[in-house]
Structure formats: C-alpha cells, structure tokens
Amino acid sequence: MxxxxxxxxxxxxxxxxxxxQLGCRDVSLELFEGEVLxxxxxxxxxxxxxxxxxxxxxxxxxxLVRYRMxxxxxRDLAALSEAERRFLARTDWGYVQQDAxxxxxxxxxAGGNIGERLMAVGWxxxxxxxxxxxxxxxxVEIDPARIDEAPSNYSGGMRxxxxxxxxxxxxxxxVFMDEPTGGLDVSVQARLLDLLRRLVQDLGLAVVIxxxxxxxxxLLSHRIMVMKGGEVIETGLTDQVLDDPREAYTQLLVSSVLxx
Amino acid sequence: xxxVLEVSDVSKSFTMHLRGGMTLPVVRGVSFAARAGECVVxxxxxxxxxxxxxxxxxxxxxxxxxxxxVHHGDxxxxxxxxxxxxxxxxxxxxxxxxxxxxxxVPRVAAVDVAAEPLIACGTEREIAAHRAGDLLARLNxxxxxxxxxxxxxxxxxxxxxxxxxxxxxDHPLLxxxxxxxxxxxxxxxxxxxxxxxxxxxxxxxxxxxxDADVRDAIADRIVDVTTFAAAA
Amino acid sequence: MSAHTYNFAYLDxxxxxxxxxAILKAVAVPGYxxxxxxxxxxxxxxxxxxxxxxxxxxLGPNDVLKVIDQGSDDxxxxxxxxxxxxxxxxxxxxxxxxxxxxxxxxxxxxxxPLTEDQILVFQVPIPEPLRFLEPRETETRRMxxxxxxxxxxxxxxxxxxxxxxxxxxxxxxxKVDDRYIMDPSPTPKFDNPKMNDCAALQLFGAGREKRIYAxxxxxxxxxxxxxxxxxxxxxHNAPCALCxxxxxxxxxxxxxxxxxxxxxxxxxxxxxxxxxxQRTTTEGTKTQERVKPAETEADNG
Numbered sequence: 001m002x003x004x005x006x007x008x009x010x011x012x013x014x015x016x017x018x019x020x021q022l023g024c025r026d027v028s029l030e031l032f033e034g035e036v037l038x039x040x041x042x043x044x045x046x047x048x049x050x051x052x053x054x055x056x057x058x059x060x061x062x063x064l065v066r067y068r069m070x071x072x073x074x075r076d077l078a079a080l081s082e083a084e085r086r087f088l089a090r091t092d093w094g095y096v097q098q099d100a101x102x103x104x105x106x107x108x109x110a111g112g113n114i115g116e117r118l119m120a121v122g123w124x125x126x127x128x129x130x131x132x133x134x135x136x137x138x139x140v141e142i143d144p145a146r147i148d149e150a151p152s153n154y155s156g157g158m159r160x161x162x163x164x165x166x167x168x169x170x171x172x173x174x175v176f177m178d179e180p181t182g183g184l185d186v187s188v189q190a191r192l193l194d195l196l197r198r199l200v201q202d203l204g205l206a207v208v209i210x211x212x213x214x215x216x217x218x219l220l221s222h223r224i225m226v227m228k229g230g231e232v233i234e235t236g237l238t239d240q241v242l243d244d245p246r247e248a249y250t251q252l253l254v255s256s257v258l259x260x
Numbered sequence: 261x262x263x264v265l266e267v268s269d270v271s272k273s274f275t276m277h278l279r280g281g282m283t284l285p286v287v288r289g290v291s292f293a294a295r296a297g298e299c300v301v302x303x304x305x306x307x308x309x310x311x312x313x314x315x316x317x318x319x320x321x322x323x324x325x326x327x328x329x330v331h332h333g334d335x336x337x338x339x340x341x342x343x344x345x346x347x348x349x350x351x352x353x354x355x356x357x358x359x360x361x362x363x364x365v366p367r368v369a370a371v372d373v374a375a376e377p378l379i380a381c382g383t384e385r386e387i388a389a390h391r392a393g394d395l396l397a398r399l400n401x402x403x404x405x406x407x408x409x410x411x412x413x414x415x416x417x418x419x420x421x422x423x424x425x426x427x428x429x430d431h432p433l434l435x436x437x438x439x440x441x442x443x444x445x446x447x448x449x450x451x452x453x454x455x456x457x458x459x460x461x462x463x464x465x466x467x468x469x470x471d472a473d474v475r476d477a478i479a480d481r482i483v484d485v486t487t488f489a490a491a492a
Numbered sequence: 493m494s495a496h497t498y499n500f501a502y503l504d505x506x507x508x509x510x511x512x513x514a515i516l517k518a519v520a521v522p523g524y525x526x527x528x529x530x531x532x533x534x535x536x537x538x539x540x541x542x543x544x545x546x547x548x549x550x551l552g553p554n555d556v557l558k559v560i561d562q563g564s565d566d567x568x569x570x571x572x573x574x575x576x577x578x579x580x581x582x583x584x585x586x587x588x589x590x591x592x593x594x595x596x597x598x599x600x601x602x603x604x605p606l607t608e609d610q611i612l613v614f615q616v617p618i619p620e621p622l623r624f625l626e627p628r629e630t631e632t633r634r635m636x637x638x639x640x641x642x643x644x645x646x647x648x649x650x651x652x653x654x655x656x657x658x659x660x661x662x663x664x665x666x667k668v669d670d671r672y673i674m675d676p677s678p679t680p681k682f683d684n685p686k687m688n689d690c691a692a693l694q695l696f697g698a699g700r701e702k703r704i705y706a707x708x709x710x711x712x713x714x715x716x717x718x719x720x721x722x723x724x725x726x727x728h729n730a731p732c733a734l735c736x737x738x739x740x741x742x743x744x745x746x747x748x749x750x751x752x753x754x755x756x757x758x759x760x761x762x763x764x765x766x767x768x769x770q771r772t773t774t775e776g777t778k779t780q781e782r783v784k785p786a787e788t789e790a791d792n793g
Contacts, residue, residue: 111653126718126721237320240319240321246275
C-alpha cells in the first residue's frame with residue numbers, strides 16, 4: 001500500500017539538554033507501521049529522554065518529531081495544541097509505563113480502567129463498554145470475571161497486562177513502552193513478552209520500546225538503536241547489530257550478556 | 261533456469277574492539293551463484309566461513325565489500341547494501357533461513373514456531389498451523405509435542421522444528437545451515453526428500469552439509485569455500 | 493444603643509463590584525468556575541458564605557428575598573441568613589416563592605417554576621465535579637479547558653458496576669450548554685431537570701473554595717448518563733401526607749418513637765400554598781387527615 005511507504009514517526013536531529021547535562025544529541029530515526037524499534041542502552045544512555053521526546057512529553061532543545069495522523073497528514077508534534085496532543089495520546093498512541101501503578105487508576109475497577117479511553121472518545125453505552133473491557137481482559141489473559149476488581153488487588157504482572165489492555169483498547173497505531181518488563185519476575189516477564197509479541201503481530205502495531213535487556217530487544221524488535229551517553233552508537237536490523245556488532249560499545253554490550 | 265542468487269566478490273572481516281581492534285578476516289572475494297531449482301552446497305572445513313556466508317546472504321552479518329544480489333520477480337536487491345526495511349521485506353517472502361541452532365522463544369508452542377513465517381505473510385492462523393503440522397509430522401515429531409514450547413526439546417527435536425519453520429513458506433531462496441546435523445538416518449532421509457521436493461518447485465537452495473550421503477543426495481554443485489580464504 | 497451601620501448588604505461597594513464582574517464572566521461562560529476573592533463573612537465556612545456573597549452583590553433595595561435550607565424557610569440557617577439581610581440591607585423578605593425576586597437556597601430548588609424576574613442563588617460546598625477522581629487543581633483546570641471529561645463517565649461506570657445503577661442521588665453532575673461539566677451543588681438529582689431551560693438566572697457561590705459559576709436563563713442542562721442507563725429522577729412511593737402532591741420532593745419526618753413516620757413536601761412554601769388552595773375550596777381532596785403541629789407563619793418583613 002502506498003500509505004505504508006510513508007513513515008509513521010520521524011525524528012530529525014532530536015537534542016535535549018537538561019541545563020548543562022546532555023539528555024540526548026542529534027537523534028534521527030524513522031518508524032514505519034508495524035515496525036518495532038528497540039532503543040537499548042545502560043543507565044544514562046539517553047534512551048528514556050528519547051522516548052519522552054518522541055512521545056511529545058518533553059520539548060526538544062533542538063530538532064523535531066513528525067507524526068503521520070490518522071487522516072494521512074504529517075504534523076510536527078511541537079505544533080500540535082495541547083488538546084490535539086491529548087487526543088492523540090488517548091486514541092492513536094499508547095504509552096506503557098514501567099511502573100503499572102503510574103499508568104493505571106489504581107482505585108478504579110479494571111473495567112473502568114479499560115473503558116476510560118472509550119468513554120473519553122464518546123462511548124456512552126454501559127453494556128458495550130463493559131463488553132469491550134471483558135474482551136480485552138480475555139485477550140491479555142486476565143480472567144474477565146475480575147473486571148470489577150481494582151488493580152490494587154492485582155499482581156505486578158496482571159497490572160502490567162491491564163495497562164497494556166488500557167492502552168490498546170482504542171486501537172492505537174503507535175505504542176511507546178518504557179521497560180515494560182522491568183521489575184517483574186522472570187516467568188512473569190516471559191508471559192508478558194509473549195503477549196506483547198502476539199499483540200504486535202496481530203494488531204500490526206508500531207512500537208518504540210526502551211529496554212536495557214538485549215534479550216527483550218532480540219525477541220520483540222525488528223530494528224535496534226544502541227545509545228550511550230546521549231548519542232546513538234549504532235543502529236540497524238536487530239539480529240545484524242546483535243550478531244555482528246560493529247562499534248566497540250555494542251560489542252561490549254553484547255559480550256556482557258550472561259549466557260543462560 | 262533463472263538465477264536467483266548472485267554473490268559477487270564479497271569480503272568480510274571482524275574487528276574485535278575488545279581485543280584492541282584486532283582484525284579477524286573471514287572470507288575474501290566470494291563469488292558464486294544459485295539458480296532456481298538447484299542446490300549449491302558450500303564445502304570446507306570448520307571455520308572456513310561457510311556459516312558466515314549464509315548469514316551475509318540473510319543479512320544477519322554485514323559484508324565489507326562486494327554485492328549479494330537476490331532476484332525476485334522482476335526485481336533485484338543487493339543485500340549487501342540494503343537497508344533494514346528492505347531486508348525485512350525480503351525475509352518475509354523471498355529468503356528463508358534454517359540456522360544451525362533454533363533460537364527457542366519461551367512459551368511459544370512448536371507448531372506455532374513453525375507456522376510463524378506463514379502467518380507473517382498473511383496466511384490465516386489455522387491454515388498455517390495445519391501446514392506446519394504436516395511438516396512436523398513428516399519429520400516424525402510426535403503430535404503430542406506440537407503444543408509444547410521447544411525450549412526443553414532435545415537438539416534433534418529442536419532442529420526439526422527449525423526445519424519445519426524454514427520450509428513452511430514458499431520462499432524462492434532457501435538457506436540451510438547443517439539441516440541434518442542432529443538427525444538420525446530416517447529423519448535425514450525425510451529432509452533429503454523435502455529438499456528435493458523444493459528443488460522441483462523451483463526453489464534455489466544454498467546449503468552447508470557435512471554428511472557426505474546427504475550432500476550427494478541434494479547437491480547439484482559444490483562450492484569450495486577454501487578458495488575464498490582471506491589472507492591471515 | 494448605637495446601631496452599627498453597615499453598607500447596604502454588608503459588603504463594601506468595591507467588593508460587590510468584584511463579585512459582579514465574576515458573575516458576569518460566569519454568565520458569559522455557562523458552567524465555568526470563575527475564581528473570585530472570597531471575603532471573610534460574619535459566619536464560618538460551611539454556612540453558606542459563597543451564596544451570601546453572591547446574594548449581597550446582586551441585591552437591590554427593591555428586591556424581595558427568600559431564603560431556604562433543604563426547602564424549608566424555618567431552619568436555623570435559613571432564618572439567620574434572612575435576618576442578616578433584613579438587618580444589613582433592609583429589604584423585604586418572604587417565604588412565598590411567587591413573591592421573591594432573589595431566592596438563596598441550600599440543597600433544594602423550589603418546586604414552583606421560576607420566572608424571568610427571579611434569581612436563584614445556590615450555596616456550594618465543593619464546586620469541582622472532578623475533584624473526587626482527580627485531586628490536583630492544576631489537572632482539573634486543564635481537563636475543563638480541554639473538555640477532557642472521560643473520567644466523569646468512569647465514575648458513573650463504577651457506580652453501575654458496583655451498585656447496578658448510578659448511585660449518585662445528589663450533586664449529580666450535569667453538562668451545561670454542551671460544554672462544561674458542573675456540580676449543581678448538593679441538590680437532590682430530583683431537582684436536576686428544573687435547571688434545564690429555566691427562566692430564572694441561576695448563580696452558584698462557593699465561599700471556601702472561592703468560585704462562582706452560573707447558568708444563564710434558558711440554558712441547556714443535561715444530566716450525565718449512559719444510553720442504557722438513562723438519567724431518572726427519584727420517584728417517591730407516596731404522595732405528601734399534608735397536601736397530597738405527587739410531583740414534589742418529599743422529606744421523611746419521624747412522628748413517634750415506634751417507627752412512625754410520614755413523608756411531607758420538602759419545599760414548605762409549595763406545600764403550604766397547596767394546602768391553603770385546598771382549604772379555600774369546598775371539596776376535601778385529602779383522604780387522610782393527620783393531626784400535625786401548627787405551622788409557624790414565617791415573618792414578613
């Protein structure tokens with residue numbers, strides 16, 4: 001399709017300073033529909049800064065971010081009004097936080113959490129909202145009978161899966177994920193990664209995922225961007241960068257992963 | 261017969277920054293072609309660079325010099341200089357790769373691992389799973405194992421899942437890295453049949469095979485990789 | 493005895509001007525909460541200081557004032573506020589809705605339909621309808637600015653999920669003029685329909701929270717609901733025991749210590765007006781005559 005030949009998200013020379021401290025410098029990338037890009041690096045690499053810039057949560061010191069809206073028009077994120085940006089964040093985008101408690105309303109039932117976005121875009125039929133919530137709970141492997149429980153009763157892995165459901169219910173085309181498996185037990189991580197893989201495939205999501213875990217990057221992403229000290233060290237096909245790392249830092253990262 | 265793959269004067273070396281920038285040459289001046297319906301076997305001792313050549317064709321490794329042209333339909337793509345999206349599109353429908361070791365994704369059932377390349381092309385899940393099951397059955401993997409994730413399988417069982425995954429689609433170029441290394445005689449025979457069936461369907465195949473019998477059964481041409489040895 | 497002379501209606505003219513400016517803004521943007529510099533009043537917060545300041549700002553010497561609390565002219569709150577204005581403004585006061593030009597109310601809207609010549613002033617404790625779900629003022633302001641009201645329906649959703657129906661019975665949120673979501677003050681949801689397309693000007697004052705908002709006459713006011721759980725007013729099971737009205741909001745009155753109780757109109761003026769209309773007709777429409785304590789006629793100033 002000709003539509004898919006245009007990138008969905010374009011970053012051009014993104015730079016962000018925190019006073020005299022460099023967040024990230026001169027990052028450019030293109031993301032197409034259905035592509036998963038992993039941004040990997042260690043603490044202080046600038047990967048989280050980059051994610052916040054791409055999601056329009058931080059203003060860049062230099063450079064810009066452009067997004068192709070549902071109507072086909074590409075817009076400069078910085079030129080969007082607050083209302084437009086909020087609407088985008090609520091419909092065409094998802095943002096999965098590392099700490100699920102920050103991405104959910106902990107005192108509201110699971111059904112209310114998933115239904116909120118629908119209600120925010122004008123759904124007014126209780127039965128249908130509830131039905132959509134039940135079907136999403138099932139999809140993220142949470143027992144739909146628990147729809148009326150608040151996520152304060154859920155385990156960490158369940159909360160994260162609920163957060164994913166909450167974000168995907170409006171069928172966004174682009175999802176940002178910030179260390180979605182961080183802090184979870186290994187078996188719980190595996191389950192979550194499996195779910196993410198299937199959802200990305202089934203829904204054709206474009207994803208920017210920030211992670212320090214190379215295994216997560218290999219499992220989920222098509223392309224990978226390695227960052228260090230705010231700069232992009234290397235970028236390319238995931239298996240190519242991980243199997244045949246060119247830069248010294250990438251080689252160091254890859255060789256540092258403990259074998260299982 | 262149409263040429264599907266043309267490797268032209270490809271060279272590669274590794275630069276090991278962790279060892280003070282030491283350069284490890286792999287291959288130099290690799291040139292060969294593979295045509296539709298033929299199987300080219302790369303021969304040579306371990307370490308000669310056979311796997312590296314396959315990986316360069318698939319795009320898992322970069323090459324320093326030369327070109328790797330893949331012909332598909334009316335188009336011709338140079339893998340050596342292709343960007344990530346081009347490579348991904350090529351892997352989807354043109355080039356399939358059976359690696360030496362299965363990278364076992366946790367929690368995914370064997371039949372789903374094998375069916376995945378078809379599903380990625382847009383085939384319905386049920387049909388893809390059916391085709392994958394057929395291949396697994398031919399490879400003598402008992403169906404009670406199909407629903408299990410392959411992480412706990414033996415080497416030979418994992419390899420059969422890997423082979424099914426590589427052959428489930430209709431990719432015109434097939435890369436096989438030691439497809440029979442951990443298999444018993446019966447299953448080696450099955451793989452030979454499967455490969456020959458693909459050849460009859462016009463698939464171009466580049467394979468690394470150590471077992472002489474298997475090699476004789478499938479190879480149309482043998483390329484001696486030692487002729488591409490890079491100067492140390 | 494030297495009488496303390498107050499400025500008309502207690503507040504100085506500059507303050508009244510400030511409040512009127514806020515009221516004008518509020519009328520210009522129906523349902524929008526306008527911040528104002530709430531003054532210290534001679535009654536504590538929680539006793540209607542917001543409503544009193546609004547009334548003081550709009551009152552003129554020819555106005556006739558009625559003050560009700562839960563529909564009654566006789567409670568401590570209503571009596572003291574009425575006396576406050578009688579003393580500081582010298583205006584005529586009344587208990588009859590039909591006679592009043594300014595009506596200050598706590599927690600009820602009069603049953604008798606209001607006219608274009610009347611102003612209804614509500615006492616409001618918490619003006620922000622989103623407060624319970626979003627404690628941050630910065631965030632609620634932004635939500636109103638961007639009409640980001642998804643969370644309001646989440647609250648109603650939760651009610652239905654928990655209770656099977658929308659459990660809010662008072663302070664039921666409304667959407668004003670298709671734009672702002674507003675808290676109608678703790679009036680029972682029974683009264684919500686009266687706010688829609690009302691001929692009178694409705695003003696809302698919150699003294700402690702320092703906000704004023706307004707519904708201009710003939711403005712659309714819709715109670716929030718779901719398509720499959722539409723807004724319904726509360727239905728009483730019995731008519732008023734005193735006047736037989738079936739269309740007014742009823743209070744429950746305990747009559748003895750054996751569990752005896754009766755339901756009477758909360759709006760005392762409405763009930764009294766119906767009863768005196770019945771007394772003047774020769775037909776007795778009441779089927780049950782109950783002995784009830786003699787009603788004190790409220791003072792007419």
